[in-house]
Amino acid sequence: MSSQPIISVKNLIKNFGQIPAVKGISFDVEPGELFAFLGPNGAGKSTTIKMLTTVLEPTSGDILLNGFNPVEHPAAVRRSFGIVFQDPTLDNDLTAYENMEYHAVLYAVPKSVYVPRIKELMELVELWDRRKSFVRDFSGGMKRRLEIARGLLHHPKVFFLDEPTVGLDPQTRNHIWNYIRELNTRERTTIFFTTHYMDEAERQASRIAVVDHGTIVATGTATDLKAQTKTTSLEDAFLALTGKVIRSEEASAADTMRAHARAWRR
Amino acid sequence: MNSFNATLRIIYTLWLRQVKRYWRSPARIVGSLGQPLLFLIALGYGLGAVFQQAGQGNFISFLAPGIMCMAILFTSIFSGIEIIWDKQFGFLKETLVAPVSRWTIMFGRTLGGATVALIQGVIVFLLALALGFHPTNFWMIIPALFFMLLIALLFTALGTAIASRLNDMQGFQLIMNFVVMPIFFLSGAIFPLDKVPVALAIVVKINPLSYGIDAVRSLLVGNAVFSLAVDATVLIAVGALLMTLGAWLFSGIQA
Numbered sequence: 001m002s003s004q005p006i007i008s009v010k011n012l013i014k015n016f017g018q019i020p021a022v023k024g025i026s027f028d029v030e031p032g033e034l035f036a037f038l039g040p041n042g043a044g045k046s047t048t049i050k051m052l053t054t055v056l057e058p059t060s061g062d063i064l065l066n067g068f069n070p071v072e073h074p075a076a077v078r079r080s081f082g083i084v085f086q087d088p089t090l091d092n093d094l095t096a097y098e099n100m101e102y103h104a105v106l107y108a109v110p111k112s113v114y115v116p117r118i119k120e121l122m123e124l125v126e127l128w129d130r131r132k133s134f135v136r137d138f139s140g141g142m143k144r145r146l147e148i149a150r151g152l153l154h155h156p157k158v159f160f161l162d163e164p165t166v167g168l169d170p171q172t173r174n175h176i177w178n179y180i181r182e183l184n185t186r187e188r189t190t191i192f193f194t195t196h197y198m199d200e201a202e203r204q205a206s207r208i209a210v211v212d213h214g215t216i217v218a219t220g221t222a223t224d225l226k227a228q229t230k231t232t233s234l235e236d237a238f239l240a241l242t243g244k245v246i247r248s249e250e251a252s253a254a255d256t257m258r259a260h261a262r263a264w265r266r
Numbered sequence: 267m268n269s270f271n272a273t274l275r276i277i278y279t280l281w282l283r284q285v286k287r288y289w290r291s292p293a294r295i296v297g298s299l300g301q302p303l304l305f306l307i308a309l310g311y312g313l314g315a316v317f318q319q320a321g322q323g324n325f326i327s328f329l330a331p332g333i334m335c336m337a338i339l340f341t342s343i344f345s346g347i348e349i350i351w352d353k354q355f356g357f358l359k360e361t362l363v364a365p366v367s368r369w370t371i372m373f374g375r376t377l378g379g380a381t382v383a384l385i386q387g388v389i390v391f392l393l394a395l396a397l398g399f400h401p402t403n404f405w406m407i408i409p410a411l412f413f414m415l416l417i418a419l420l421f422t423a424l425g426t427a428i429a430s431r432l433n434d435m436q437g438f439q440l441i442m443n444f445v446v447m448p449i450f451f452l453s454g455a456i457f458p459l460d461k462v463p464v465a466l467a468i469v470v471k472i473n474p475l476s477y478g479i480d481a482v483r484s485l486l487v488g489n490a491v492f493s494l495a496v497d498a499t500v501l502i503a504v505g506a507l508l509m510t511l512g513a514w515l516f517s518g519i520q521a
Contacts, residue, residue, distance in 0.1 A: 078363055079365045089356035089357055090357065106279070
């Protein structure tokens with residue numbers, strides 16, 4: 001291996017009470033990769049991202065992100081990544097610019113750095129003209145673009161995107177991927193994303209990991225996965241790897257249990 | 267930039283967010299003044315004559331400090347509870363993955379919520395003046411502001427502590443009926459303590475708001491039950507305790 005992996009995960013396990021959500025997964029992500037993390041609902045994707053981003057403590061296993069362990073050095077890890085969550089996390093009662101500024105201060109970016117940086121990023125996502133508008137007046141696509149700009153404000157090494165294009169029209173999706181790819185080439189930001197759109201994963205990802213039932217069932221490029229499963233599209237490869245059974249019921253039962261587990265723990 | 271300055275800037279930013287959100291919703295400001303106004307008018311004028319006949323003096327003057335503190339109590343508890351909204355609308359996640367300690371977040375938010383509550387208390391003070399409240403010395407509002415701030419900090423911290431344990435607004439009625447209302451009604455805000463039954467007097471003395479109201483009332487109209495030193499000690503001690511509890515519970519939140 002030529003360089004140190006930017007994300008390194010070894011035997012990661014997370015149990016919610018008696019219920020295992022992540023059952024010992026291991027993978028590495030190299031700097032500058034566009035890494036897709038795919039899997040059916042309830043496969044353990046979000047739980048894994050939560051552990052990588054310090055919001056959830058693993059039951060066992062090792063994580064290194066940018067060389068730091070999220071349990072031992074949460075602040076260093078938090079400075080190393082940016083994230084766009086599945087649901088919007090903007091303050092609707094602040095303006096677009098104020099949301100950006102709030103983030104800059106929380107990440108201790110000096111004013112001399114963040115003023116030009118906010119302008120640069122808001123121009124990139126084509127929202128600079130709307131900087132004084134309240135976020136509550138933004139459409140879903142505009143909010144997503146603003147969150148992408150915000151997540152990149154502190155020059156993160158790794159950028160997590162949890163279903164960044166869900167519910168957006170093809171035009172907006174296309175634009176969003178253009179911004180992400182530009183940042184990936186310009187600043188060598190590692191991109192770690194999840195999606196349910198297989199065409200998106202096939203087109204954008206340099207490498208893919210498929211997760212199911214809390215374990216990684218396959219990794220490789222889209223071409224590798226198709227060859228491995230003797231299929232012609234990533235969608236078919238995905239179904240061949242994870243089966244055709246709908247997971248929502250099983251997942252929601254697990255979610256309910258997790259909710260109960262949480263309620264009992266606190 | 268050293269880390270102390272950075273922390274101060276973060277606290278300032280968290281504070282500013284709370285104040286901006288308040289300032290930008292006039293509907294909320296006006297809406298939350300309705301209840302104190304109603305209490306001042308209905309109780310103040312409605313029971314004023316009876317109160318006077320019982321030899322207790324001017325009821326508006328007795329009532330006004332209590333209603334000022336009520337406005338602070340309501341606003342500060344709800345500022346704390348706003349965390350539930352932040353949880354539901356996702357904004358809390360943005361704050362929780364930032365490289366900032368939960369204590370700093372809790373502190374900044376509490377200061378912001380308390381500031382808003384304090385402003386609300388001052389507005390009620392001005393409304394009460396318009397309705398015929400005569401403080402014995404107008405300038406005593408300045409030391410009274412100090413006690414009002416203590417009340418605001420204490421109950422914002424309580425609101426935060428409660429909100430840290432709740433995930434949706436289902437518990438809202440519960441908090442209203444079993445926390446906020448009892449604290450208000452059993453505090454000596456609307457009745458004098460000298461002729462109440464012993465059991466009620468004990469409950470009132472357990473309630474930290476009673477000490478806040480006592481301090482504000484004794485400064486503005488000179489009607490003390492406890493001494494100012496006792497008032498300050500209770501408010502600071504309980505406030506510090508709730509702040510610690512709130513920060514501890516808040517730090518347990520997982521996004």
